[in-house]
Amino acid sequence: MGRIIGGIGTSHAPSIAHAYDRNLQRDPLWAPLFDGYVPVRRWLDAQQPDALVVVYNDHMNRFFFDAYPTFALGVGAVHPQADEGWGKRPFPDLRGDSHLSWHIARSLVADEFDPTICQEMSIDHGILSVLPMLTDTTWPTPVIPIAVNVIQHPLPTARRLYKLGLALRRAVESYERDIRVVVISTGGLSHQLHGERFGMVNPEWDNEFLTQIESNPEAVAELSHDDFMLRGGAESVEMILWIAMRTALGRQVRRVHRNYCAPLITGYGLLALASDDSSTS
Amino acid sequence: MDQGHKPDCQIPGTYVLTGERSQLGYRLNKMCMSLTDPANRAEFLADEAGYMRRNGLSEDEIAMVLRRDWAAMTRSGGSIYLMLKIAGTIGQTLLQVGAQMRGETLEQFMATRPGHKDH
Numbered sequence: 304m305g306r307i308i309g310g311i312g313t314s315h316a317p318s319i320a321h322a323y324d325r326n327l328q329r330d331p332l333w334a335p336l337f338d339g340y341v342p343v344r345r346w347l348d349a350q351q352p353d354a355l356v357v358v359y360n361d362h363m364n365r366f367f368f369d370a371y372p373t374f375a376l377g378v379g380a381v382h383p384q385a386d387e388g389w390g391k392r393p394f395p396d397l398r399g400d401s402h403l404s405w406h407i408a409r410s411l412v413a414d415e416f417d418p419t420i421c422q423e424m425s426i427d428h429g430i431l432s433v434l435p436m437l438t439d440t441t442w443p444t445p446v447i448p449i450a451v452n453v454i455q456h457p458l459p460t461a462r463r464l465y466k467l468g469l470a471l472r473r474a475v476e477s478y479e480r481d482i483r484v485v486v487i488s489t490g491g492l493s494h495q496l497h498g499e500r501f502g503m504v505n506p507e508w509d510n511e512f513l514t515q516i517e518s519n520p521e522a523v524a525e526l527s528h529d530d531f532m533l534r535g536g537a538e539s540v541e542m543i544l545w546i547a548m549r550t551a552l553g554r555q556v557r558r559v560h561r562n563y564c565a566p567l568i569t570g571y572g573l574l575a576l577a578s579d580d581s582s583t584s
Numbered sequence: 585m586d587q588g589h590k591p592d593c594q595i596p597g598t599y600v601l602t603g604e605r606s607q608l609g610y611r612l613n614k615m616c617m618s619l620t621d622p623a624n625r626a627e628f629l630a631d632e633a634g635y636m637r638r639n640g641l642s643e644d645e646i647a648m649v650l651r652r653d654w655a656a657m658t659r660s661g662g663s664i665y666l667m668l669k670i671a672g673t674i675g676q677t678l679l680q681v682g683a684q685m686r687g688e689t690l691e692q693f694m695a696t697r698p699g700h701k702d703h
């Protein structure tokens with residue numbers, strides 16, 4: 304059977320990709336962000352996972368409002384990069400794992416989750432702004448992308464993401480092969496990108512969230528979208544995606560690393576958690 | 585328990601992309617989406633108004649884009665993620681877009697950022 308060995312929650316942002324591409328890792332503004340990924344990368348390398356299941360959101364690159372899925376699962380053998388409107392970055396296509404993806408599709412649907420199944424799933428900064436800090440950019444580990452609507456209301460609830468994580472755990476554990484999986488959720492933290500409230504950041508709430516998601520995910524799963532938007536800005540509602548990562552890990556976890564900084568218009572959060580092997584699922 | 589956005593939850597300076605707002609901004613957003621194609625970006629840059637007219641935008645919507653009025657586009661149902669495709673095409677940054685929506689210059693906005701002081 305498959306096993307979920309750990310999880311990573313991370314912000315995603317075009318600004319991260321921008322700083323990375325300009326080699327600003329040592330820049331005083333950006334070092335507090337990039338330094339956080341170093342121990343997480345070291346841990347992930349040591350784990351040698353067979354697959355990364357990534358819960359993220361697309362930003363109007365793969366999907367448009369003509370038909371907008373609440374949940375979407377990529378099943379392709381490769382996932383090309385999306386052109387977000389300013390050209391592609393010099394990376395190869397992401398590798399997928401169709402066999403595992405289809406298993407997850409069957410398991411989720413049997414579990415009453417009904418994602419749109421995508422044989423073509425181009426990937427934007429929701430994954431690609433952070434993956435270069437987490438793995439080699441030859442993309443040695445297959446990625447199973449799960450996109451969630453956090454843009455056009457009505458959105459799935461925080462409670463729904465809680466259940467998605469549990470369903471992903473059941474999916475991995477019912478796989479016929481002995482694989483080791485890391486679940487990554489990307490999004491947030493506090494930010495608002497539109498209106499007169501543009502640029503609002505709430506470090507106090509972000510740090511409380513990082514604590515809660517690790518130790519008490521039930522509490523954040525009870526929050527409404529309005530709770531998230533009031534505390535962290537309209538676009539921070541992406542934070543609900545982290546809940547799926549956390550509940551996929553089971554009850555007991557060990558913190559590998561936590562990092563936070565908020566230099567400009569968003570709180571950049573990072574949290575890596577190892578599943579506790581002694582816990583029962 | 586209903587955890588969704590409540591229509592009576594008013595957040596100042598915020599335009600939640602509800603179904604109603606998304607329908608209002610559909611044509612504008614669809615035109616923006618077309619700019620993920622490099623050929624369309626070139627066509628847009630060659631004749632912005634003509635490109636938008638061919639994509640079915642109203643004269644009001646075209647005027648908002650031509651004067652880079654991101655605040656007005658937002659009120660008209662524009663999604664920030666789609667408006668950013670116009671910004672990327674014409675070479676404006678998210679920070680410039682944001683400052684305009686706040687009614688500030690970029691310099692005024694950057695002065696409010698904690699990380700900017702020691703940058």
